[in-house]
Amino acid sequence: MVDWHLIKEMKPPTSQEEWEAEFQKYQQFPEFKILNHDMTLAEFKFIWYMEYSHRMWGRAVGLAYILPAAYFWRKGWLSRGMKGRVLALCGLVCFQGLLGWYMVKSGLEEKPESYDIPRVSQYRLAAHLGSALVLYCASLWTSLSLLLPQHKLPETQQLLWLRRFAGGTAGLVFLTALSGAFVAGLDAGLVYNSFPKMGDSWIPEDLLTFSPILKNVFENPTMVQFDHRLLGITSVTAITALYFLSRRVPLPRRTKMAAVTLLALAYTQVALGISTLLMYVPTPLAATHQSGSLALLSGALWLMNELRRVPK
DSSP: OOSOOTTGGGSOOOSHHHHHHHHHHHTTSHIIIIIOTTOOHHHHHHHHHHHHHHHHHHHHHHHHHHHHHHHHHHHTOSOHHHHHHHHHHHHHHHHHHHHHHHHHHHTSSOOTTOOSOOOOOHHHHHHHHHHHHHHHHHHHHHHHHHHSOOOOOOOOHHHHHHHHHHHHHHHHHHHHHHHHHHHHHTTGGGTOOOSSSBTTBSSOGGGGOSSSTTHHHHHOHHHHHHHHHHHHHHHHHHHHHHHHHHTTSOOOHHHHHHHHHHHHHHHHHHHHHHHHHHTTOOHHHHHHHHHHHHHHHHHHHHHHHHTOOOOO
16 A cells, blocks of 8 residues: 555455556555566555555554543543543554554655665654554553552562562563564564574674664664564563562562563563574564564563552
8 A cells, every 4th residue: 555545545446447556556666666576466455455454453443542532531431630641542543643654655765775675664663663562551551550459568678679670671671572673674583593693603793884883773684683682682581580589579469470471471472582583584473473572561561560659
């Protein structure tokens, strides 16, 4: 889909003529000219419906936020604080849709100075994913705070450290998930398909080939994969330490369950990540790994929510 209309595009092409016209529009862009010049109409329909499904799902999510929010607001069921939170969430939903088109548009632009295959900007992809993660985290935190009874935990020094450590670990998990957008955007999962070493080295020689050096962090596929590995290993190490630290603090059963769940999700995610790398990034496994990052982030937020301070 090479254009964006809020309402008009909700009706897909139905006739052969409409499909041919849609296909001709796609043929004007670099992705077809350079990458998919031998694509058939049937193959085009497949990728078109993939994008169409994503956009329609986004609209459904938007309606799932906005319509109940408007109804609850009209009924007077929202507190003053909740009204601000609902407005922020609905604003994030709308922003996410605009950011999605801004990302897609980057893959349609002519780039005569580039020798790379046509692709969306990894910066815009990361922004789109980051915005989605922020929206999800805010929604999940609000839900957990409303649905789960809060524990009255004794404010000890150990609990304070555990709470801070849990918050830092959740931030690390978020950052690791966000770095995955750069891996996907640059196909960085295909440059070194070995583990634990990258090829024959722990630190590959082409880690800092771009100039200036900072450019390597976001545009060099080798450095991007290296960073993602490092963040993943650091995350699972922090989660392991957090689990053992939690065992030294008297905690309710539900909070202990959250810590155990987080630990199990972390090692499952590591196994998925390594398997995805060694098997040269098959799409189903890569999608499962991406879903695993969201499950892991959910577990980290759950534990954080369990440890939150009771307001006075």
